[in-house]
Amino acid sequence: MIHGMRTTKYPVADLEKAKAWFTQVFGKAPYFDQPFYVGFEIGGFELGLVPDGEPGTQGSTVYWGVDDIEAEVKRIVGLGAKVHEDIQDVGDSIKVAELLDPFGNVLGLIYNPHFDLKAVR
Numbered sequence: 001m002i003h004g005m006r007t008t009k010y011p012v013a014d015l016e017k018a019k020a021w022f023t024q025v026f027g028k029a030p031y032f033d034q035p036f037y038v039g040f041e042i043g044g045f046e047l048g049l050v051p052d053g054e055p056g057t058q059g060s061t062v063y064w065g066v067d068d069i070e071a072e073v074k075r076i077v078g079l080g081a082k083v084h085e086d087i088q089d090v091g092d093s094i095k096v097a098e099l100l101d102p103f104g105n106v107l108g109l110i111y112n113p114h115f116d117l118k119a120v121r
Contacts, residue, residue, distance in 0.1 A: 002072070004078065006110050007039075007046040007063035007096075015051040022047065037090060050091060062096065063108035069095045072109055081107065 012018035019038045023029055024045075032039035038049040066072045069087055075082060076099055084106055085098040095111045 001067065002109075003065040003067075005045065005062055006065040006112060006115055007048055007108070009048040009061045009063070010048055011052055011060075011106070012049050013051075015049060018027055018049050022049065033085070034091070044111075059110045061106050063096060063110035066111055068107050069109055069111040073097050073099065076107070076109075 010018075015035070015038060019030060019033070022038075022040060026040055026042055028040065030040045034051070040047045040049075073083070073087060080102045081099040083097070084100045085096075087095055087097040088102045089095050093113050097109045099107045099109070103108050
């Protein structure tokens with residue numbers, strides 16, 4: 001079952017510069033800060049920065065929250081999607097996957113046991 005949007009990921013060319021800029025924009029430091037991913041919690045949702053591309057050439061990826069990422073990947077692939085990036089444990093028990101829908105769009109899924117839906121209400 002898909003619950004709702006949880007994370008938007010932005011590719012950036014300079015992770016350190018982007019981290020500093022978004023820290024100023026949001027007025028808070030990232031809660032997750034690694035060389036491969038920087039995550040900001042903003043009003044119960046997440047903005048993630050990844051150092052793998054130029055903005056505008058890859059676009060952003062929206063991740064939809066799920067309780068069982070393995071089951072959802074299997075279900076959605078059964079409906080015609082293709083695996084773009086297999087399920088990955090990105091740390092702290094958080095798992096993500098990216099699928100391509102039949103039209104070529106990226107559909108991100110995230111299992112994040114730390115996400116507090118009460119914080120967004």
